[in-house]
Amino acid sequence: MKQRLLFLGPPGAGKGTQASLLANKYSLNHFSTGDLLREEVAANSELGQQASEIMNKGELVSDELVLSIVESRLIGIEKGWLLDGFPRNIVQATALRALLDKISQPLQAVILIRIQDSILIERLLSRGREDDNENVIKHRLEVYRNQTAPLIEHYSSQGILKVIDGNADIELVSSCIEKELCTSI
Numbered sequence: 053m054k055q056r057l058l059f060l061g062p063p064g065a066g067k068g069t070q071a072s073l074l075a076n077k078y079s080l081n082h083f084s085t086g087d088l089l090r091e092e093v094a095a096n097s098e099l100g101q102q103a104s105e106i107m108n109k110g111e112l113v114s115d116e117l118v119l120s121i122v123e124s125r126l127i128g129i130e131k132g133w134l135l136d137g138f139p140r141n142i143v144q145a146t147a148l149r150a151l152l153d154k155i156s157q158p159l160q161a162v163i164l165i166r167i168q169d170s171i172l173i174e175r176l177l178s179r180g181r182e183d184d185n186e187n188v189i190k191h192r193l194e195v196y197r198n199q200t201a202p203l204i205e206h207y208s209s210q211g212i213l214k215v216i217d218g219n220a221d222i223e224l225v226s227s228c229i230e231k232e233l234c235t236s237i
């Protein structure tokens with residue numbers, strides 16, 4: 053199975069949910085930039101203080117800050133890994149490519165989880181995290197369309213994009229992802 057992966061999709065598509073399932077099942081390192089940032093916020097670190105207000109507005113935290121978090125995790129890593137919620141724009145994707153070239157661990161697949169807006173809004177409202185209220189969700193969607201969605205074409209043109217229907221239940225989405233990852237390169 054492919055073991056160097058990233059998950060792409062709008063907020064609430066289930067990136068975190070599916071990445072956790074796959075990481076547990078195949079003992080992969082799972083790096084969620086959202087979770088790592090929330091840990092910094094909970095610890096009230098300098099980085100967390102900078103990130104907190106930005107996250108609660110539904111905007112993207114600075115590339116510099118996110119890149120430093122990811123780089124410190126990926127350098128020296130040996131086992132497979134999956135990135136969830138990163139990259140979120142072309143600048144981050146370019147920096148990731150340079151980092152992966154440096155450590156000779158090229159990306160093997162990008163999982164794009166597609167989902168209808170009405171379903172993702174319902175899911176996020178019922179989760180109820182601090183940034184899961186209607187206005188912030190709308191803004192996060194706008195940020196996704198403007199800044200993150202261009203990565204679809206970016207990875208599609210590299211021939212490593214796998215598109216998954218995320219509207220179904222968790223188990224079904226998960227089995228579709230595994231099927232895609234187990235097909236030959």
Ligand code: B4P
Nearest residue numbers: 063064065066067068069085086107113137175179221222
């Ligand atoms: P993230 O933490 O990445 O969160 P997300 O996009 O909202 O959620 P995800 O798609 O992982 O959904 P989940 O599985 O949890 O980002 C939060 C913020 O952090 C961003 O707005 C930004 O400010 C900052 N940030 C993160 N990365 C950044 C970066 N690289 N650069 C800059 N800023 C960054 O699923 C959502 C809910 O749906 C859950 O309750 C789940 O249980 C449920 N669910 C999932 N799949 C389901 C299914 N198939 N059926 C029913 N329910 C399902």
